[in-house]
Amino acid sequence: MTGQHRIVVLGAGYAGLAAARRLARTSRDTTITVVDSRAEFVERVRLHQEAAGQRIKRWELRKLLERKGAEFVQARVSGLDPVTKQVHLEELAGSPEGAGRRPSNIGEWSLAYDTLVYALGSAADRSGAPGVAEYARSVATPEDVRALPEGRVIVVGSGSTGIELAAELAESQSYSAVTLVGADEPGAWLSTRAVESIRATLTRLGVEIRSSAKVVEVLPTGVRLADDTVIEAESVVWTAGFTVPDLARSAGLAVDDHGRIRTDATLRSISHPDIYAAGDAALIAGPGDRPLRMACATAIPAGGYVARAIVARAKGDEPEPMNFRYQLQCLSLGRRDAVIQVLNADDTPGARVIRGRTGALVKELIVRGAGMTVGLR
Ligand SMILES: Cc1cc2nc3c(=O)[nH]c(=O)nc-3n(C[C@H](O)[C@H](O)[C@H](O)COP(=O)(O)OP(=O)(O)OC[C@H]3O[C@@H](n4cnc5c(N)ncnc54)[C@H](O)[C@@H]3O)c2cc1C
Numbered sequence: 505m506t507g508q509h510r511i512v513v514l515g516a517g518y519a520g521l522a523a524a525r526r527l528a529r530t531s532r533d534t535t536i537t538v539v540d541s542r543a544e545f546v547e548r549v550r551l552h553q554e555a556a557g558q559r560i561k562r563w564e565l566r567k568l569l570e571r572k573g574a575e576f577v578q579a580r581v582s583g584l585d586p587v588t589k590q591v592h593l594e595e596l597a598g599s600p601e602g603a604g605r606r607p608s609n610i611g612e613w614s615l616a617y618d619t620l621v622y623a624l625g626s627a628a629d630r631s632g633a634p635g636v637a638e639y640a641r642s643v644a645t646p647e648d649v650r651a652l653p654e655g656r657v658i659v660v661g662s663g664s665t666g667i668e669l670a671a672e673l674a675e676s677q678s679y680s681a682v683t684l685v686g687a688d689e690p691g692a693w694l695s696t697r698a699v700e701s702i703r704a705t706l707t708r709l710g711v712e713i714r715s716s717a718k719v720v721e722v723l724p725t726g727v728r729l730a731d732d733t734v735i736e737a738e739s740v741v742w743t744a745g746f747t748v749p750d751l752a753r754s755a756g757l758a759v760d761d762h763g764r765i766r767t768d769a770t771l772r773s774i775s776h777p778d779i780y781a782a783g784d785a786a787l788i789a790g791p792g793d794r795p796l797r798m799a800c801a802t803a804i805p806a807g808g809y810v811a812r813a814i815v816a817r818a819k820g821d822e823p824e825p826m827n828f829r830y831q832l833q834c835l836s837l838g839r840r841d842a843v844i845q846v847l848n849a850d851d852t853p854g855a856r857v858i859r860g861r862t863g864a865l866v867k868e869l870i871v872r873g874a875g876m877t878v879g880l881r
Contacts, residue, residue, distance in 0.1 A: 508533050508534055508535050509531075509533060509534040509535075509618045509619065509818065510534070510535050510537070510616060510617050510618045510619075511527055511531070511534050511535070511536050511537070511617065511618065511619045511620075511621065511814065512537050512538075512539065512591055512615055512617035512619075512620050512621070513527075513536065513537070513538045513539070513574075513620075513621040513623060514539050514581050514591065514620065514621065514622050514623060514624050515538075515539075515540060515622070515623035515624040515625055515783065515785070516538050516539075516540035516542070516545060516565050516568075516569070516576070517540075517545075517548065517623060517625045517783060517784075517803065518548070518783060518800045518803040518804050518807065518874065518878055519623035519625070519782035519783025519784075519786075519803035519804070519806055519807035519810075520538060520540070520621065520623035520782075520783070520807060521538075521545065521568070521569075521807065521878035521879060522782075522803070522804045522805075522806075522807030522808045522811070522877060522878050523621045523623060523780075523782060523807035523808065523810045523811045524536055524538045524569060524572070524574045524621075524811075525572050525574075525811075525878060525879050526807075526808050526811035526812065527574070527811045527814065527815070528569075528572045528573040528574045529572070529573075530811065530812075530815050531811075531814065531815050531818060532818075534818075535575065536573070536574040536575065537574070537575045537576075537577060537615060538565070538569050538574050538575070538576050538577070539576075539577045539578075539579055539581055539591065539593065539615065540565060540576075540578065541578065541579065541580040541581075541596060542565065542578070542646070543564065543565060543566070543578055544562040544563060544564055544565060544646075545562065545563045545564075545565050545568060545878075545880070546560065546562050546646040547560060547561070547871065547874075547875060547880075548625075548644075548645070548646070548800070549800050549871055549874065550871065551643045551644070551645075551646065551648075551649050552643055552665065552668045552669040552672045552836075553672055553839075554643075554646075554649045555641075555643045555649050555651075555652065555669060555672070555673070555741070556669075556672040556673050556675070556676040556678070557651060557676055557678060558672075563880055565578070566578070568879055568880070572879060577593070577615070578596060579593035579594060579595055579596060579613075580593065580594045580596060581593060581594075581624065581749075581751060582594045583751065583754070583755070584620075584622075584751050584752070584754075584755040584757075585755065586755055586756065586757065586776045586778075586779060588616075589616055589617050589618065589620075589778070590614045590615065590616055590617075591614060591615045591616075591617060591620070592613075592614050593613055593614065593615060595613070617778075618778065619778050619779075619780070619814055620778065620779045620780070621779075621780050621781075621782065621807075621810055621814075622751075622752060622765055622773075622779055622780065622781045622782075622785060622786070623781070623782050623783045623785065623786075623803070623807060624748070624749045624751065624783075624785045625748070625749075625783055625784045625785055625803075626644065626746040626747060626748045626784035626785065626798055627644050627645050627648075627746065627747055627748075627749075628642035628643075628644035628645070628648060628742060628743075628745070628746060628747070629744075629745035629746055629747035630642070630742070630747075631747070632742065632744050632745050633719055633720055633721055633722060634720075634721045634722070635721050635722035635723060636722050636742050638722070638724075639722045639723065639724050639740060640660070640722045640740045640741065640742035641739060641740065641741045641742070642741060642742050642743065643665065643669055643741060643743065644665075644743075644746060652673070652678075652679070652738075652739045652741070653738050653739055654678060654679060654680070654738070655679065655680055655737070655738030655739070656679065656680055656681040656682075656683070656736065656737035656738055656739075657673055657679050657681070657682050657683070657737055657738070657739050657740075657741065658683045658685055658726060658727055658735055658737040658739070658740045658741070659673070659682065659683070659684045659685070659741050659743060660685050660686070660719050660722075660727065660740060660741065660742050660743060660744050661685075661686055661742065661743035661744030661745070662684060662685075662686025662687070662688055662689070662690040662691075662692070662713075662715060663686070663743065663744070664833075664835055665743040666684055666686060666690070666743040666744070667684070667690045667691060667702060667706070667835055667837070668835055668836050668837070669741060669743060670682050670684040670706060670711045671705065671706060671709055671711065671836065671837040671838045671841070672836070672838055672839075674706070674709035674710050674711045674838070675709055675838035675839065675840075681710075681712065681737070682709075682710065682711045682712070683711070683712040683713075683714060683735060683737065684706065684711050684712070684713050684714065685714045685717050685719055685727065685729075685735065686714075686715055686717065686744070687715070687716065687717065687718050688715060688716075689703070689713075689715045690702050690703065690706065690713060690715065691835065691843070693853070694833065694843070694845045694853045694857075695845060695853040695854070695855065695857060697855075697857045698843045698845045698853065698857045701843050701857060701859050702835065702837065702843055705837040705838075705841045705843075706837065709837070709838060714735070717729050717730075718730040719744075722740050722742065725737070725738075726740065727740055746784065746798055747762065747763070748762060748763045748764055748784060748785045749763070749785065750763055752764075752765045752773075752781075752785070756775070757773050757775050757776055757779065758773065758774050758775035759787075760787045762787075763785075764781075764784075764785055764786055764787040764795075765779070765781035765785060765786050765787060766787050767780075767781050767786055767787060767788055767789075769789070769825035769826065770813045770823050770825060770826065771786065771788060771806060771809060771810050771813060771826060772813075780810040780813065780814065781810075782803060782806035782807045782809070782810045783802070783803035783806060783807065784798040784803065786806065788802070788806060788826070790828070790829075790830075790851065791829060791849070791850050791851045792850060792851070794851070796828070797830075800874055801830060801832075801833075801874075802828075804874055804877050804878065805826075805828050806826070806828075807878075808877075809826045809828070813826075829847075829849055829851070830847050830851055831846070831847060832844055832845065832846055832847060832870075833845040833847060833853075834863075834866065834867045834870055835867075836864065836867045836868075837863075837864075838864075839864065840861055840864055841859070841860055841861070841863065841864055842858075842859070842860075842863035842864040842866065842867040843857060843858075843859055843863055844857065844858035844859075844863045844866050844867065845857055846858075
């Protein structure tokens with residue numbers, strides 16, 4: 505025990521880094537320890553680019569964090585005990601962590617906290633249909649992404665990730681056919697103008713769009729649809745759904761059906777107020793009490809807010825509730841096109857849409873800006 509307040513941040517994605525960086529800058533008499541199983545930060549919002557064969561940059565987490573004044577522990581979080589306020593860690597092969605903290609049971613050790621920031625993000629949900637776990641690829645985490653074999657590719661899911669991936673794969677011209685399969689029209693939640701623009705660009709890039717199509721099974725050689733049609737392909741990429749780690753649920757925290765931590769207006773767990781949550785693993789109420797999206801656009805402000813709330817409480821002040829609204833929703837459509845949907849205050853799509861090269865430039869600047877906010881450049 506140092507006598508200092510111990511803040512432990514679980515996860516060094518966008519939310520965890522945003523929180524740790526601000527905490528290191530603004531909190532006094534605290535130690536800040538960030539735990540992540542990865543040694544490097546990878547811009548998750550560029551994983552579709554990597555899947556299409558582009559090289560994306562990586563940043564050493566230890567360097568990023570230590571130069572900001574936070575400690576970094578590379579380990580897998582295997583459990584959480586909110587009663588004794590301990591995080592259980594598993595050493596990773598080749599990771600030198602744990603010296604001085606490691607108990608006698610070799611290979612496992614624990615970290616004590618006074619305040620915990622839970623920002624463990626999300627991964628691909630592979631339970632969506634039979635065969636997904638066995639035969640489908642995904643692009644949800646850096647570990648998922650590997651070059652796809654040449655030939656035909658089916659992208660399942662017409663949400664943002666599926667649209668961005670299909671466009672990127674088609675633009676790379678490495679595949680003989682790219683088919684985007686989904687229950688809805690790609691971008692259906694956006695304005696008519698944005699939907700038309702997405703369809704026009706995907707079609708121009710050569711993507712075959714199969715909307716109103718439900719995939720019921722992934723096969724070694726393609727997918728089977730609800731109407732029993734089989735579409736054949738050399739690879740299938742599943743983008744239809746994300747899942748969050750089960751640690752919060754297993755530890756007895758109040759979570760929603762997906763396992764996301766239920767938070768109050770200041771992003772504290774409603775069941776364990778010394779635990780804050782941010783990013784994909786947190787359930788945060790947004791406009792009209794709808795949950796905020798699983799997005800980098802949520803994770804960064806939420807991580808920054810959590811840090812401000814912790815610092816305010818340490819000074820004896822009650823933080824203002826998180827006040828956040830989305831301004832834009834941005835979808836890249838390859839490297840030379842994009843759709844930037846301007847949003848109304850209630851999060852509904854507005855009339856304005858920025859498209860084409862200007863859209864692509866805006867999206868690129870936003871992705872770089874997100875990186876800068878968490879200290880990447
Ligand atoms: C291809 C793609 C494109 C996207 N594009 C956009 C976009 O344009 N705009 C947008 O807003 N959002 C986008 N997103 C979503 C965005 O990437 C996520 O919402 C965001 O990364 C969530 O941040 P996070 O910090 O909550 O989690 P993550 O970024 O997932 O970080 C969580 C961290 O926790 C670590 N971790 C998890 N479990 C453990 C464990 N047990 N032990 C130790 N460490 C652990 C992980 O290693 C990871 O570093 C995209 C996602 C994908 C996949």
